[in-house]
Amino acid sequence: MVEVTIRVNGQDRALDIPPQVSLLDALRERLGLTGPKKGCDQGACGACTVLADGERINSCLALAVQYDGREITTIEGVDDPLQAAFVRNDGFQCGYCTPGQICSALGMLAEHKDGAPSAVTEPDAEPGELTEEEIRERMSGNLCRCGAYNGIVRAIQEVAEPETEEVSS
Amino acid sequence: MTAVEQRGKAVGAPVDRVDGVAKTTGTAQFSAEHAYPGLAYAVVVHSSISRGQIAAIDTAEASAIPGVLKVITHENAPPMKPAPKQSMVNLSTIVSASSVNYLQTNEIHWDGQPVAVVVAQTSDAAKEAAALVDVSYRPAESFVDFAAGVPSAPLVKGNAFIPTGGKKGDAEAALAAAAVKVEARYTTPPYNHNAIEPHSTTAVWDGDRLTVHDATQGIDWFRTHIAMRFGVPAANVRVIAPYVGGGFGGKGFVWPGTLLAVLAARAVGRPVRLTLTREGVYRTVGGRTPSVQQVALGSTVDGKLTALVHKSVARVGRTGGQSEPITSQSRHLYAAENMLLEQRAVEQDILPTSSMRAPGESIGSFALESAVDELAVSLGMDPIELRMLNEPERDPLEGKPFAHRMLREAYAEGARRFGWSARSPEPRSTKDGRWLVGTGVASAFHPLMLFSANVTVRVSADGSVLVRCAMQEMGMGSATVQAQIAADALGVPVESVRVEYGDSALPAAPLAGGSLQTASVAASVLEVCAKARASLESLAKKAGAATGSSPQEVLAKAGVPFVEAAVGSDTRFGKVAGQLKMMRRLLRDRRYVRAATGAHFCEVRVDQDTGETRVSRWTSVFDVGRVINPKTAGSQLRGGIIMGIGMALAEETLFDPRTGRIMNAGLGEYHVPVHADIPPIDVSWIGDPDPTMPLGLLGVGEVGITGVAAAVANAVFHATGKRVRDLPITLDKLVP
Numbered sequence: 001m002v003e004v005t006i007r008v009n010g011q012d013r014a015l016d017i018p019p020q021v022s023l024l025d026a027l028r029e030r031l032g033l034t035g036p037k038k039g040c041d042q043g044a045c046g047a048c049t050v051l052a053d054g055e056r057i058n059s060c061l062a063l064a065v066q067y068d069g070r071e072i073t074t075i076e077g078v079d080d081p082l083q084a085a086f087v088r089n090d091g092f093q094c095g096y097c098t099p100g101q102i103c104s105a106l107g108m109l110a111e112h113k114d115g116a117p118s119a120v121t122e123p124d125a126e127p128g129e130l131t132e133e134e135i136r137e138r139m140s141g142n143l144c145r146c147g148a149y150n151g152i153v154r155a156i157q158e159v160a161e162p163e164t165e166e167v168s169s
Numbered sequence: 170m171t172a173v174e175q176r177g178k179a180v181g182a183p184v185d186r187v188d189g190v191a192k193t194t195g196t197a198q199f200s201a202e203h204a205y206p207g208l209a210y211a212v213v214v215h216s217s218i219s220r221g222q223i224a225a226i227d228t229a230e231a232s233a234i235p236g237v238l239k240v241i242t243h244e245n246a247p248p249m250k251p252a253p254k255q256s257m258v259n260l261s262t263i264v265s266a267s268s269v270n271y272l273q274t275n276e277i278h279w280d281g282q283p284v285a286v287v288v289a290q291t292s293d294a295a296k297e298a299a300a301l302v303d304v305s306y307r308p309a310e311s312f313v314d315f316a317a318g319v320p321s322a323p324l325v326k327g328n329a330f331i332p333t334g335g336k337k338g339d340a341e342a343a344l345a346a347a348a349v350k351v352e353a354r355y356t357t358p359p360y361n362h363n364a365i366e367p368h369s370t371t372a373v374w375d376g377d378r379l380t381v382h383d384a385t386q387g388i389d390w391f392r393t394h395i396a397m398r399f400g401v402p403a404a405n406v407r408v409i410a411p412y413v414g415g416g417f418g419g420k421g422f423v424w425p426g427t428l429l430a431v432l433a434a435r436a437v438g439r440p441v442r443l444t445l446t447r448e449g450v451y452r453t454v455g456g457r458t459p460s461v462q463q464v465a466l467g468s469t470v471d472g473k474l475t476a477l478v479h480k481s482v483a484r485v486g487r488t489g490g491q492s493e494p495i496t497s498q499s500r501h502l503y504a505a506e507n508m509l510l511e512q513r514a515v516e517q518d519i520l521p522t523s524s525m526r527a528p529g530e531s532i533g534s535f536a537l538e539s540a541v542d543e544l545a546v547s548l549g550m551d552p553i554e555l556r557m558l559n560e561p562e563r564d565p566l567e568g569k570p571f572a573h574r575m576l577r578e579a580y581a582e583g584a585r586r587f588g589w590s591a592r593s594p595e596p597r598s599t600k601d602g603r604w605l606v607g608t609g610v611a612s613a614f615h616p617l618m619l620f621s622a623n624v625t626v627r628v629s630a631d632g633s634v635l636v637r638c639a640m641q642e643m644g645m646g647s648a649t650v651q652a653q654i655a656a657d658a659l660g661v662p663v664e665s666v667r668v669e670y671g672d673s674a675l676p677a678a679p680l681a682g683g684s685l686q687t688a689s690v691a692a693s694v695l696e697v698c699a700k701a702r703a704s705l706e707s708l709a710k711k712a713g714a715a716t717g718s719s720p721q722e723v724l725a726k727a728g729v730p731f732v733e734a735a736v737g738s739d740t741r742f743g744k745v746a747g748q749l750k751m752m753r754r755l756l757r758d759r760r761y762v763r764a765a766t767g768a769h770f771c772e773v774r775v776d777q778d779t780g781e782t783r784v785s786r787w788t789s790v791f792d793v794g795r796v797i798n799p800k801t802a803g804s805q806l807r808g809g810i811i812m813g814i815g816m817a818l819a820e821e822t823l824f825d826p827r828t829g830r831i832m833n834a835g836l837g838e839y840h841v842p843v844h845a846d847i848p849p850i851d852v853s854w855i856g857d858p859d860p861t862m863p864l865g866l867l868g869v870g871e872v873g874i875t876g877v878a879a880a881v882a883n884a885v886f887h888a889t890g891k892r893v894r895d896l897p898i899t900l901d902k903l904v905p
Binding site: 018020021025028029032033034035036037038039040041042043044045047074075076078083084086087088090092093094095096097098099102132135136137139140141142143144145146147148149150151152153 | 185186188189190191192193194195196197198199201202204210291292293297362363364365366367412413414415417444446447643644645646800801803804805807808809810811812835836837841842843844845847849850
């Protein structure tokens with residue numbers, strides 16, 4: 001057993017856990033935070049996406065003991081206009097992948113703002129507008145079997161646009 | 170209906186989902202997310218052979234893991250009753266996925282069948298111990314290779330509601346004599362539903378009373394089935410499923426994980442949660458059958474169809490399965506003078522196949538609609554023109570009238586939106602850099618039934634309305650659309666209506682399948698609201714309320730706290746009456762052919778060197794009657810199209826033909842479409858109500874996927890000149 005303290009959604013949470021417990025299982029089964037979902041437990045679907053010190057990670061592929069002293073944000077700790085944009089644009093159907101999509105989108109917007117390129121970014125591209133193609137590429141680690149992709153992209157565009165203007169001005 | 174139209178504002182409006190906040194803030198609780206004191210975790214151990222017996226099972230090492238409560242095998246499991254025989258008299262029997270009575274026998278019927286369940290205090294202990302259960306087998310010879318089973322597959326027996334074949338005139342003679350003909354063999358691979366929520370059950374016994382949180386598409390039949398298997402009255406079982414993380418048919422039957430969670434909870438005397446691993450979903454929840462299809466079309470030189478032959482072979486497991494009505498759309502789409510339709514299925518030692526989104530039409534339309542495109546090419550005719558030339562006035566096979574059919578209008582509108590007239594018909598004639606660009610069309614077709622639902626409504630003096638019905642929500646927007654319907658039927662704002670659902674303690678609803686839930690529940694919501702209005706009107710008269718008073722004003726004036734009304738009942742008598750009503754409805758509905766239809770337009774870009782295929786544009790126009798909520802209906806139709814694009818280009822469940830084991834049981838190796846694969850999908854509808862349906866609505870859950878794979882394959886042919894008849898259209902099939 002290993003003792004760790006993880007700061008989750010702004011609160012220090014102490015855990016005494018076997019080292020093989022994933023961050024996802026620790027959140028869902030030991031801290032009662034069931035917002036992050038388990039879709040595959042293999043890092044293939046993105047439903048478990050949370051923010052670790054602001055960066056998006058697949059919490060099913062992370063060991064909880066690695067996050068001692070780190071700051072984790074789950075959907076329960078998110079309060080962002082993106083959530084309302086998802087509702088307005090019908091960016092979900094069953095809702096199971098949604099917490100992961102939203103956390104991933106927040107991490108992705110921050111990455112883009114920091115100038116991180118993606119596979120579809122041209123080498124000489126100026127940092128600026130987040131095109132639809134860029135969003136789709138950068139969000140491809142989050143599967144939605146109901147097929148709400150169009151709505152998700154529109155929701156992200158809606159909240160991203162004000163930020164892009166800020167960057168370009 | 171006219172009154173509703175006059176009064177209504179909510180029906181037809183793009184209302185946001187009522188559960189949107191819960192789903193975007195993480196408060197929506199799915200079936201693996203309910204906390205219970207003393208909750209234990211169960212993990213399934215799967216068979217590694219496809220047929221034979223368990224020779225010995227050693228649980229000592231697994232039991233020694235700290236935290237393990239019990240390793241349950243066929244040697245120590247509590248009793249469970251065998252699955253009932255399927256019967257049309259008791260429809261709950263059809264949710265039985267397999268005849269195997271898990272952990273009650275040492276017989277193995279498929280690779281992956283559960284052979285043990287480990288229950289522990291934590292999920293990590295259960296997982297670790299499950300890997301240590303040591304099973305040895307006496308394998309028997311198994312029959313698992315689909316290709317080897319195709320030649321000897323027998324004809325499928327149909328029933329009154331799902332036809333399996335058909336014959337008109339002498340199609341084979343007409344084909345032989347036809348001026349122009351095409352004949353080809355098409356294949357589709359096995360597919361899996363892959364709802365992102367894996368099947369999960371939390372089971373809690375309290376004496377002989379049971380509470381089950383389960384990801385189910387059919388609460389009522391599920392409850393009856395579970396009660397029967399565990400020998401308790403149905404009234405003792407409560408099924409709670411307000412949120413189901415996607416189903417697509419995969420959660421319509423009772424699969425082993427559910428039964429084993431309930432069994433394990435009984436064995437350890439504690440609440441038990443059993444969540445299948447993703448691999449466990451593949452290995453214990455059946456997917457779609459593979460198919461081999463033969464389609465032959467004969468026509469005059471002008472394109473009038475003289476012969477239509479469609480023959481299919483599917484497979485089922487030896488212990489159960491669905492062979493899908495693969496020739497279904499071929500009965501209804503074209504006015505061919507002579508027709509021959511035939512369905513066969515082979516039984517193999519694999520897990521039972523199950524229904525997956527538009528069973529039958531999804532894969533059947535791939536073959537038929539590809540063949541029609543091939544005929545258009547042979548005739549040198551536009552594929553839409555060929556379809557319109559053969560568009561029937563009445564059902565071509567049985568001569569029944571169509572309840573509603575506006576496929577012509579759908580094609581005309583789709584062609585306009587997509588810009589079809591600009592198309593050059595010559596294959597491989599459009600290039601954009603290294604991309605070969607092509608376009609294709611195909612028809613969508615999905616038949617619709619109406620079941621019966623029990624609903625109650627309460628209109629309160631504070632202006633609130635409560636609609637109660639144990640229907641399911643797995644992304645369709647069920648509560649949202651029924652609130653819209655009730656609001657208009659009662660003449661109240663939609664915000665004042667709350668819908669309770671997803672709980673067997675509520676009045677029983679049919680399963681969410683066959684695209685029938687919304688219409689079936691809507692029929693009862695309209696009926697129950699009419700009853701409530703009648704009560705309100707007589708109350709208004711008695712109390713002398715002014716004409717045109719709102720329900721709230723009437724109740725205030727009368728000094729009555731609320732009025733209630735009910736449709737159907739959950740008593741034994743009420744259930745029988747409900748079933749009779751449904752049967753009457755189904756028989757009445759057999760007088761005509763009722764279906765949702767649509768026209769798909771697809772543009773693909775194929776890399777001329779690598780064969781990489783991208784869908785770059787999509788337009789679909791549907792005839793789905795009246796649309797209650799354009800936002801949620803649009804999403805469902807898009808979702809179907811996207812699943813169809815996956816089916817066309819990437820998805821495939823790979824069974825090892827020697828062992829029957831699924832070789833790609835994971836989302837890393839079974840490729841469902843991702844964000845990058847999906848362009849903006851332009852979806853619209855004609856909007857004309859179907860006269861045989863409540864409010865004129867036709868279910869939209871399944872029609873979207875039908876025809877999609879053919880539209881993609883036809884576009885790929887137009888782009889490259891290569892006709893791919895074997896799905897999925899992967900690049901190895903396109904490289905020069």
